[in-house]
Amino acid sequence: MLRPPVARLQALSRSLAATTRFSSTRPFSTNMKAVIYNSTGDSSVLQVGDVPKPSPGPTDVLMKVEWAGVNFIDIYFRTGLYPTTFPATTGREGAGVIEALGADVPAEYNLSVGDRVACYAQNVMAEYCATPAARLMKLPDAVTTRQGAGLILQGLTAWTLVKDAHEVKAGEVVLVHAAAGGTGGLIVQMAKHLGATVIGTASTPEKIAIAKEHGCDHVINYSHQSVLDEVMRLTDGKGCHAVFSGIGKATFKDDLECCRKKGTMVTFGNASGAIEGFRPLELGKKNVKLIRPRLDVYVSEREDFEQRSAELLDLVAKGIVKLDIAKEYTMEQVGQAHDDLSGRKSTGKLIVKIAD
Numbered sequence: 001m002l003r004p005p006v007a008r009l010q011a012l013s014r015s016l017a018a019t020t021r022f023s024s025t026r027p028f029s030t031n032m033k034a035v036i037y038n039s040t041g042d043s044s045v046l047q048v049g050d051v052p053k054p055s056p057g058p059t060d061v062l063m064k065v066e067w068a069g070v071n072f073i074d075i076y077f078r079t080g081l082y083p084t085t086f087p088a089t090t091g092r093e094g095a096g097v098i099e100a101l102g103a104d105v106p107a108e109y110n111l112s113v114g115d116r117v118a119c120y121a122q123n124v125m126a127e128y129c130a131t132p133a134a135r136l137m138k139l140p141d142a143v144t145t146r147q148g149a150g151l152i153l154q155g156l157t158a159w160t161l162v163k164d165a166h167e168v169k170a171g172e173v174v175l176v177h178a179a180a181g182g183t184g185g186l187i188v189q190m191a192k193h194l195g196a197t198v199i200g201t202a203s204t205p206e207k208i209a210i211a212k213e214h215g216c217d218h219v220i221n222y223s224h225q226s227v228l229d230e231v232m233r234l235t236d237g238k239g240c241h242a243v244f245s246g247i248g249k250a251t252f253k254d255d256l257e258c259c260r261k262k263g264t265m266v267t268f269g270n271a272s273g274a275i276e277g278f279r280p281l282e283l284g285k286k287n288v289k290l291i292r293p294r295l296d297v298y299v300s301e302r303e304d305f306e307q308r309s310a311e312l313l314d315l316v317a318k319g320i321v322k323l324d325i326a327k328e329y330t331m332e333q334v335g336q337a338h339d340d341l342s343g344r345k346s347t348g349k350l351i352v353k354i355a356d
């Protein structure tokens with residue numbers, strides 16, 4: 001089938017980019033700065049080192065990174081909870097500008113050199129990353145690369161949790177743990193937008209104030225209040241239609257109790273450690289549905305990635321969802337960012353400036 005002239009030009013530009021890529025006289029053979037580690041361990045294993053600038057494969061895009069987001073998954077890989085190979089580059093989300101496209105990037109992705117994009121991929125905390133084009137989201141004018149970098153992983157996670165893991169509906173009551181945090185703060189805003197009453201949790205008075213700013217109707221200080229007692233008091237003993245928890249083992253037992261009959265328990269992370277020793281029979285007390293979702297599975301098909309990304313960007317562009325960027329770090333300070341996140345010192349989103 002004949003392609004229209006614009007598509008042919010795009011294909012030509014891609015094939016020229018690919019030719020550049022395979023030329024023996026650069027630009028893909030030089031080194032670049034990246035935040036790397038050579039063994040698992042505490043945050044001191046992270047260092048800024050020189051590594052080869054990556055070459056994009058046929059369906060990849062080479063992105064010049066401007067900003068990268070910090071996420072719990074970076075800590076799971078660094079500490080060895082999730083396996084990795086060495087030397088490893090940290091970072092799973094970032095944003096910047098497309099420098100080159102692989103020759104086989106589908107035209108329908110509508111990507112061009114110079115586009116501002118955010119990516120959900122690996123090895124992002126580096127001056128350049130080569131990332132599957134299918135995991136790139138083009139940013140509208142209303143969304144900066146600084147916002148895009150902090151949005152794509154936690155934002156898509158939060159949006160798929162409230163749409164796919166448990167579709168939040170108007171009139172429901174939901175419990176959201178760590179409501180002052182990155183993912184939790186976004187879930188709160190989205191659940192409110194979808195018409196739910198939101199009960200949040202947070203561990204300090206300062207975090208409670210932030211959880212309220214995120215839109216919680218009620219906030220429980222779970223450092224000294226019983227979440228279960230408070231949830232039952234606030235729901236006339238019925239419990240919540242859904243519980244969203246990235247805390248893991250520390251709250252799991254009570255989280256199940258906080259669900260109402262036929263409610264949904266969404267456990268999406270391990271901030272306090274992985275859940276162990278659970279017996280499915282426990283679910284039968286209230287016929288609770290239990291789901292342990294992962295973002296990468298929800299968006300593994302380009303169609304799903306595009307749909308949920310477009311919806312997310314629309315919510316941000318319209319100001320319905322606000323990205324709460326609480327702290328910026330340099331590449332040299334990424335270890336500090338990990339410690340702030342795992343040490344419960346952070347709120348909102350933590351991002352790293354890679355380049356202007």
Ligand SMILES: NC(=O)c1ccc[n+]([C@@H]2O[C@H](COP(=O)([O-])OP(=O)(O)OC[C@H]3O[C@@H](n4cnc5c(N)ncnc54)[C@H](OP(=O)(O)O)[C@@H]3O)[C@@H](O)[C@H]2O)c1
Pocket residue numbers: 070071072073153154157178179180181182183184201202203204207246247250268269270271272273293294295296341342343344345346347348
């Ligand atoms: N399934 C997925 O695809 C997916 C994707 C993204 C994120 N996640 C998960 O979402 C969760 C939140 O990630 P995030 O990056 O948005 O972090 P975050 O919520 O900004 O920070 C974690 C918060 O968890 C709370 N927390 C409670 N107990 C904790 C403990 N023992 N250690 C550390 N923190 C504890 C703290 O808030 P308080 O001090 O207020 O308690 C802390 O600030 C993580 O479990 C992460 O793995 C999952």
